[in-house]
Amino acid sequence: MPEHHFILVIFGASGDLAEKKLLPALNGLTGGGFLTGRFAVLGTGRTPLDDRSFRAKCAASVAPGDAALLSDRLHYQPLNPAHPDDFSALRQRLAELNAEYRAGGNILFYLAVPPSQYASIVEGLGNAGLSGEAEGTWRRIIIEKPFGRDLASARALNRQVLTHFREEQVFRIDHYLGKETVQNLLVARFANGIFEPLWNRNYIRRVEITSAESAGVGARSGYYEQAGALRDMLQNHLLQLVAVTAMEPPATADAWAVRNETLKVFQSLRPLAPAEIAANVVRGQYTASRIRGEPVAGYREEAGIGSDSRTETYVAMKFFIDNWRWNGVPFLVRTGKRLPTRVTEIVVHFRQPPHHLFRQGDASAPPSNQLVIRIQPDEGLLLKFGLKEPGAGFRVRDVGMDFHYSDLSGVRLPDAYERLLLDCIQGDATLYLRNDAVEATWAFVDPVLRAWEEPAGSRLYGYPAGTWGPEPADRLVEPAGDMWREPCRNLTADSSFCEL
Numbered sequence: 425m426p427e428h429h430f431i432l433v434i435f436g437a438s439g440d441l442a443e444k445k446l447l448p449a450l451n452g453l454t455g456g457g458f459l460t461g462r463f464a465v466l467g468t469g470r471t472p473l474d475d476r477s478f479r480a481k482c483a484a485s486v487a488p489g490d491a492a493l494l495s496d497r498l499h500y501q502p503l504n505p506a507h508p509d510d511f512s513a514l515r516q517r518l519a520e521l522n523a524e525y526r527a528g529g530n531i532l533f534y535l536a537v538p539p540s541q542y543a544s545i546v547e548g549l550g551n552a553g554l555s556g557e558a559e560g561t562w563r564r565i566i567i568e569k570p571f572g573r574d575l576a577s578a579r580a581l582n583r584q585v586l587t588h589f590r591e592e593q594v595f596r597i598d599h600y601l602g603k604e605t606v607q608n609l610l611v612a613r614f615a616n617g618i619f620e621p622l623w624n625r626n627y628i629r630r631v632e633i634t635s636a637e638s639a640g641v642g643a644r645s646g647y648y649e650q651a652g653a654l655r656d657m658l659q660n661h662l663l664q665l666v667a668v669t670a671m672e673p674p675a676t677a678d679a680w681a682v683r684n685e686t687l688k689v690f691q692s693l694r695p696l697a698p699a700e701i702a703a704n705v706v707r708g709q710y711t712a713s714r715i716r717g718e719p720v721a722g723y724r725e726e727a728g729i730g731s732d733s734r735t736e737t738y739v740a741m742k743f744f745i746d747n748w749r750w751n752g753v754p755f756l757v758r759t760g761k762r763l764p765t766r767v768t769e770i771v772v773h774f775r776q777p778p779h780h781l782f783r784q785g786d787a788s789a790p791p792s793n794q795l796v797i798r799i800q801p802d803e804g805l806l807l808k809f810g811l812k813e814p815g816a817g818f819r820v821r822d823v824g825m826d827f828h829y830s831d832l833s834g835v836r837l838p839d840a841y842e843r844l845l846l847d848c849i850q851g852d853a854t855l856y857l858r859n860d861a862v863e864a865t866w867a868f869v870d871p872v873l874r875a876w877e878e879p880a881g882s883r884l885y886g887y888p889a890g891t892w893g894p895e896p897a898d899r900l901v902e903p904a905g906d907m908w909r910e911p912c913r914n915l916t917a918d919s920s921f922c923e924l
């Protein structure tokens with residue numbers, strides 16, 4: 425593996441993301457022997473820390489045995505993005521660290537801060553001359569989601585970023601693309617002969633994507649109340665899963681070619697006209713309930729949430745992709761907090777055979793074959809099909825061929841952030857979002873956001889915590905009579921929903 429020398433600058437180094445994801449990912453990469461070059465980590469932020477106190481803070485956030493892996497390489501420089509002088513000080517500090525570590529002038533900036541700070545940091549870096557790449561060196565910037573809060577703000581942010589960085593330097597992250605099973609879907613589709621011939625409107629009846637969480641909003645009410653499920657999950661994670669499922673085979677496995685294909689999917693999403701939104705998008709908010717006998721607060725009772733909040737904690741949507749491959753195939757996506765379980769999966773429902781030879785009496789048609797791509801937990805692939813029940817007659821029973829990643833001995837699934845950080849260090853942007861793709865996803869969800877701002881378009885259903893969301897979402901499924909694949913039953917007997 426080639427050696428990469430660099431300095432990683434984390435903006436927001438004392439925040440949640442750095443503590444829960446970035447430092448553990450760096451530890452994983454270092455422990456796994458993936459970072460073989462010379463490198464250092466420079467934390468920055470408004471919190472007044474120094475190298476010693478930053479190292480102590482970081483040691484507390486990783487497993488005790490791992491603290492030593494990074495400790496000596498960790499440094500800290502206080503920085504307020506609103507103060508241009510702080511960027512001059514940062515530049516000076518980076519020059520010192522670059523000399524000390526012989527990092528080759530390569531710098532990776534990671535914006536792990538609230539989006540309100542993106543613009544001033546990008547500008548501060550640009551004005552301090554930190555974004556330019558001298559011959560033989562690289563400068564890259566990773567920007568977290570949410571990238572904008574609608575089409576106009578995403579465009580404005582792209583403009584600001586691209587004033588100081590070239591597109592090739594910008595790595596917009598969506599951690600779902602770093603999940604092993606998401607990448608595996610590309611391999612399953614494009615490295616096997618058996619799936620691709622079936623992967624189109626002639627054989628697929630519908631595609632269903634669920635990303636359910638059992639947790640509530642937790643301590644993130646400030647952010648979540650302004651975002652809601654559509655901005656928080658659907659515009660990014662779910663549409664990325666749609667792209668990986670629906671894209672055409674790229675010409676090569678190179679970043680530009682792969683991302684050209686995902687962009688085409690987003691550009692082919694059939695826009696929802698204002699009059700179609702109520703019938704195709706269902707939004708909900710969890711209400712108080714009891715889960716396994718324990719009382720659970722409703723969203724409006726959570727700390728920091730107003731009693732009249734109309735932020736959605738659940739969204740389900742049906743749409744179509746207007747292209748040759750997917751014409752007429754409904755895509756259904758749903759996501760929510762306080763659902764019965766934590767699961768993310770893609771379910772490809774295949775068409776039924778044209779003639780049901782083994783119909784028994786008045787038994788209805790056999791269930792359609794399904795390919796279930798389990799993104800998490802219990803990562804794997806399940807193919808469901810009908811086989812004969814042993815004994816007399818020809819009774820068809822649904823069976824499954826089930827692959828679990830956990831069955832591969834000696835294989836550890838790396839965290840999404842490990843994979844994505846390493847890719848960026850190696851300069852591979854395949855699993856990062858390009859400016860045009862981000863704007864195309866916002867262009868698709870923007871009409872829904874606008875419709876929800878209108879009093880007439882703002883129907884919001886309450887669903888008891890621990891249930892699969894409001895019942896009108898069931899009516900999105902087509903053909904009529906089909907159901908979402910529910911990975912488990914509701915956890916509460918009280919499954920009544922209401923309009924809020």
Ligand code: BG6
Nearest residue numbers: 569599635637656657661768800
């Ligand atoms: C984040 C959202 O992007 O993804 C969170 O902001 C959500 O609200 C999280 O909980 C889910 O990620 P994962 O990897 O746990 O499915």
